[in-house]
Amino acid sequence: MDDVGIAGPLASPCRAGQAGAMSSAADLETTLLGPVLPGRDCGDCTACCSVLTVDTPEFKKPPGVACVHVTDGGCAIHAVRPTICRTWFCGWRRVAALPDAARPDRSGLLVSLNFVRAPQNCFEGVSINIRLMPGSDAIGSGMAGRVLDALCGGLVPVWFSDGARKMLMHPDREVAALVLSGDPAPAALRGEVAAWRERYGMFG
Ligand code: SF4
Numbered sequence: 001m002d003d004v005g006i007a008g009p010l011a012s013p014c015r016a017g018q019a020g021a022m023s024s025a026a027d028l029e030t031t032l033l034g035p036v037l038p039g040r041d042c043g044d045c046t047a048c049c050s051v052l053t054v055d056t057p058e059f060k061k062p063p064g065v066a067c068v069h070v071t072d073g074g075c076a077i078h079a080v081r082p083t084i085c086r087t088w089f090c091g092w093r094r095v096a097a098l099p100d101a102a103r104p105d106r107s108g109l110l111v112s113l114n115f116v117r118a119p120q121n122c123f124e125g126v127s128i129n130i131r132l133m134p135g136s137d138a139i140g141s142g143m144a145g146r147v148l149d150a151l152c153g154g155l156v157p158v159w160f161s162d163g164a165r166k167m168l169m170h171p172d173r174e175v176a177a178l179v180l181s182g183d184p185a186p187a188a189l190r191g192e193v194a195a196w197r198e199r200y201g202m203f204g
């Protein structure tokens with residue numbers, strides 16, 4: 001799998017940009033990642049409570065900083081936690097193809113749908129982001145490869161980030177370049193390039 005397609009500054013994965021976007025963001029997460037799986041529970045994981053940006057009128061927190069309410073036992077205000085915390089679920093809670101061992105606190109990988117308000121290209125606006133959390137051995141253990149294999153089959157762009165940089169992993173470098181340039185694709189890639197262009201229509 002190609003590991004360096006397009007690199008760019010990392011946009012913070014955000015649980016919700018604004019109140020009006022919350023239901024549509026949740027709808028997109030269900031459409032693109034799938035519904036929340038009944039057999040998957042957060043358990044002791046609180047990764048999203050530290051890693052992600054929360055930016056709603058009701059509740060805000062910066063990225064990479066533990067929420068003031070998170071404790072070793074979970075959320076200290078669980079019963080009255082903000083709406084966004086009740087309604088947002090990471091990719092591991094939604095994608096059945098991700099192995100149980102990929103739970104973020106076990107794998108050091110946090111999968112989420114990412115929304116970039118000012119995307120630089122068609123692969124950035126709405127995409128799947130796999131974030132390598134500090135201290136994770138997911139690359140060396142092979143878990144990162146398993147997670148990528150589980151997520152890179154469809155027409156949703158997949159990025160891998162380490163908190164400082166992000167790399168486009170799917171589609172691969174050659175397909176991405178053809179989609180962005182509009183150049184004619186060779187026969188072997190014609191169908192795949194056409195499918196991406198059709199999905200992200202502004203690139204002819
Ligand atoms: S990162 Fe996922 S599994 Fe962990 S607490 Fe958040 S939603 Fe639950």
Ligand code: SF4
Pocket residue numbers: 048049067068069070071074075076077078081082085
């Ligand atoms: S309020 Fe609770 S659920 Fe929400 S981010 Fe903070 S610790 Fe996590």
